[in-house]
Amino acid sequence: DSGVTQTPKHLITATGQRVTLRCSPRSGDLSVYWYQQSLDQGLQFLIQYYNGEERAKGNILERFSAQQFPDLHSELNLSSLELGDSALYFCASRKNTGELFFGEGSRLTVL
């Protein structure tokens, strides 16, 4: 158990819809990262937050947005969903010694 909690674990929705993925980092970790992994692909960095502020941004689509709340949990919002958005979305929190610990992921299927 990494200590990072992601919900929901699985989500099936239709094109054009909007979904919200939620992440609770490990206790004491201030940084939250979001990654996207499509089938048989590597992990693509989306965005990083540190203590509520956006710190780094990857190739995140304009249809996607995220935020980190005062209690440090984070949400990733995906809107106007397309078939190609089907993927495993990981959240990770970073320990102060550098390593990231990953949640189990939220598997999104867009039909």
Add this chain to the structure above:
Amino acid sequence: AQTVTQSQPEMSVQEAETVTLSCTYDTSENNYYLFWYKQPPSRQMILVIRQEAYKQQNATENRFSVNFQKAAKSFSLKISDSQLGDTAMYFCAFIKIQGAQKLVFGQGTRLTINP
């Protein structure tokens, strides 16, 4: 920008053998961390081993060890006495200590341990 390259898309060895996975990276940073992550069929991302760039001593975790060559920007993972449960996708990853600290992954090596 930092890049991480894993040149072996797939590898396969027999149980109990030793296998080495290769990783090279490119950076102008002097202080950073390197990691190997394992992703089994469950798709959970599991940290295998961690190396600080300022440490010359290679990290070891039980059957897993690394060969870190800072000047060559090389970071290979050696798995000794391989077990069936080691079958997974292995990702090499880099994170710098200062500035924007995104974890950059290589493309992955799919490792199969055969009985």
